[in-house]
Amino acid sequence: MSEVNTAVSHVHRVAQALGEPSSLLALREAAWRTFQELPQPYVEKTDLRKLTWEIGSFSEQVGKVPAEVQAYIDRLQHSYALFVDGLPIDFRLSEEAKAAGVTYCTIHEAPEKAETLWKANFGTVVAANENKWTALNQALFAGGVFLYAPKGTHMEAPFETIYVWTGGEAGAYSRSLVIAGELADIRYAETVFAAAAGAKVVNSHVLEIVAMADSRVQVSTADAFHRGSTHFVTRRARVDKDAHVLWTVADTSDGTCVELVENELFGPGAKGLARVVGLGHGRSHVELTASMRHVGRHTESEIVMHGVLRDKANTIFRSRTEIVKGAVGAGSEQHDRMIMIDGTARADAIPMLLIDENDVQRCGHAASVGKIDPTQVYYLMSRGIPKSIAVQMIIWGYLHDTVESLASEPMRDLVVARIERELSR
Amino acid sequence: MGKPDFRVQNLHVSVEGKEILKGLNLHIRGGEIHAIMGPNGTGKSTLASSLMGHPHYEVTAGEVVLDGEDVLAMSTDERARAGLFLAMQYPAEVPGVSNANFIRQALNARRGEGNELPVLQFHRKLQEKMKALNIDPSFAERYLNEGFSGGEKKRNEILQMSMLEPRIAILDEIDSGLDIDALKIVANGVNQLRSENIGFLIITHYQRLLNYIVPDHVHVMMQGRIVRSGDAKLAEELEAKGYDWLKKELGIEDETVEVEA
Numbered sequence: 001m002s003e004v005n006t007a008v009s010h011v012h013r014v015a016q017a018l019g020e021p022s023s024l025l026a027l028r029e030a031a032w033r034t035f036q037e038l039p040q041p042y043v044e045k046t047d048l049r050k051l052t053w054e055i056g057s058f059s060e061q062v063g064k065v066p067a068e069v070q071a072y073i074d075r076l077q078h079s080y081a082l083f084v085d086g087l088p089i090d091f092r093l094s095e096e097a098k099a100a101g102v103t104y105c106t107i108h109e110a111p112e113k114a115e116t117l118w119k120a121n122f123g124t125v126v127a128a129n130e131n132k133w134t135a136l137n138q139a140l141f142a143g144g145v146f147l148y149a150p151k152g153t154h155m156e157a158p159f160e161t162i163y164v165w166t167g168g169e170a171g172a173y174s175r176s177l178v179i180a181g182e183l184a185d186i187r188y189a190e191t192v193f194a195a196a197a198g199a200k201v202v203n204s205h206v207l208e209i210v211a212m213a214d215s216r217v218q219v220s221t222a223d224a225f226h227r228g229s230t231h232f233v234t235r236r237a238r239v240d241k242d243a244h245v246l247w248t249v250a251d252t253s254d255g256t257c258v259e260l261v262e263n264e265l266f267g268p269g270a271k272g273l274a275r276v277v278g279l280g281h282g283r284s285h286v287e288l289t290a291s292m293r294h295v296g297r298h299t300e301s302e303i304v305m306h307g308v309l310r311d312k313a314n315t316i317f318r319s320r321t322e323i324v325k326g327a328v329g330a331g332s333e334q335h336d337r338m339i340m341i342d343g344t345a346r347a348d349a350i351p352m353l354l355i356d357e358n359d360v361q362r363c364g365h366a367a368s369v370g371k372i373d374p375t376q377v378y379y380l381m382s383r384g385i386p387k388s389i390a391v392q393m394i395i396w397g398y399l400h401d402t403v404e405s406l407a408s409e410p411m412r413d414l415v416v417a418r419i420e421r422e423l424s425r
Numbered sequence: 426m427g428k429p430d431f432r433v434q435n436l437h438v439s440v441e442g443k444e445i446l447k448g449l450n451l452h453i454r455g456g457e458i459h460a461i462m463g464p465n466g467t468g469k470s471t472l473a474s475s476l477m478g479h480p481h482y483e484v485t486a487g488e489v490v491l492d493g494e495d496v497l498a499m500s501t502d503e504r505a506r507a508g509l510f511l512a513m514q515y516p517a518e519v520p521g522v523s524n525a526n527f528i529r530q531a532l533n534a535r536r537g538e539g540n541e542l543p544v545l546q547f548h549r550k551l552q553e554k555m556k557a558l559n560i561d562p563s564f565a566e567r568y569l570n571e572g573f574s575g576g577e578k579k580r581n582e583i584l585q586m587s588m589l590e591p592r593i594a595i596l597d598e599i600d601s602g603l604d605i606d607a608l609k610i611v612a613n614g615v616n617q618l619r620s621e622n623i624g625f626l627i628i629t630h631y632q633r634l635l636n637y638i639v640p641d642h643v644h645v646m647m648q649g650r651i652v653r654s655g656d657a658k659l660a661e662e663l664e665a666k667g668y669d670w671l672k673k674e675l676g677i678e679d680e681t682v683e684v685e686a
Contacts (some may be wrong), residue, residue: 385505401521
């Protein structure tokens, strides 16, 4: 059997195992062809020529939930969906969410349960033909949720999707679609637990967010992608008139990752905020772009990126603001700061401003890479605090605001523990 | 522990190879307030920073002894835990670290492991001290010095001092940039702490502060050493007549050794 046939049968097997309608299979097959046709992409700071395009396997065997994950789940009070190696394992919809009339199911059930919304939105925020890895995701996606919050829904408690990869040869192609109806105010979170992969494969994760007019969506992510494979992550929100999408991204991956978090500020008055904290450690290579694309008039955005690097980590933080022709009166701010703890690490802070409109309200950016400020260390030490504790206090202070804005207490604790583990060495 | 005893002998300090302090002597005991005065650029702030162990300053000769312990052999944090405190002229801003958390870490470091102050007691004590210094309660949860006005930073230094209860407190230009009301509050904070258990070294180039904190000893610094010592009257004399008469008397033409920030 040729390689292509193997892969196509793989597409079929994924679709069948997940019990999808046949209409979806056609979508997958088309995306697979797109994946094959699209050329090898160019990514500025990540040499893809050395990386594999081998795809991972898909198991129909339900994997065991690792103890660490179970302990995490046990603490959750809110609605969640748990996927292990792409398969749905556990699912909870809170009474509050039920009462609000929220549609919450796996992404595979959505074409039947929410046909109209599905057709209108799936693949419109992150399209299959955007690049090779978004095509790959649409061909092979397994695991992920569909969430629709009807008009006026207001919920403090988040909906959380937990993706677990137990290692082995499984490929990771998660995909979720979140739609906030008009005037809705909701929180959504994605948390990744992953063991080191048994095989080097290419993975692609997608999150599509649709924020309808006047809605507000707070999205939190806690990624820890594993060593061995290559991870492409594409998370994007389409933000309609006067809607507001706020991202908090916490990345502690130790693998090779090319990640994008983006707001398309589509409607007039749309607003976006992206806060990112990254901890580079080991031999991680993370190229993370936080991007705001201003399309509507009087749109506003802010990007705040904070990186801490240890060991031989290589972290690239790119803050990108694009103001297209016609996005009159747009305003944007970027702050990108990276702290090197070990001299062996490598950090790139790249601010990008792509402006095609003359009438811009303001457009500020600041980027820096450096060591911890010695005057801060001296000040803390002058009050009796030992140097090692002073350094940790300063780093935590620097990450504090972003970590605090994560969706829930268990999520904050998880991110703190992940960072603490690498900082306290 | 008995009365604090702090002795500086023949202290020589260089910055980037240039000698700033050229043999300075000082002896402070518990209950005493010493004031160091002098024009700008005579080495006053260098003295403060080098006593605290700022890495920028290199001690090339001399001795500093606190209660029989060799201070120069200690790191900055060890000096603080031994009871030395420096209220800084330009304290650093540390975003994300709350004032209360910082002070609690510092206090517990000073008290030592196993002797930490329980959280509730700590907050009660902090609120009391803040009230005494006319500091808004929201101060505790604000990030350390971030966005503080000049006066707020100075008051924060005094707040830390009164929380940490040092054995020797050095106040470096604590009066600079303060209006008269803020100055009175800061002076009041110092006076409240005044006891046999603490000795003060107050660095200033205005006599104004010394109207509110009356020193026992006044020293004049020029050319990196103390050129004249006296009691509170010396400060008044300097306020009335300036420094020129003293320079003439001592035969000093250029009193400076550095360009102060």
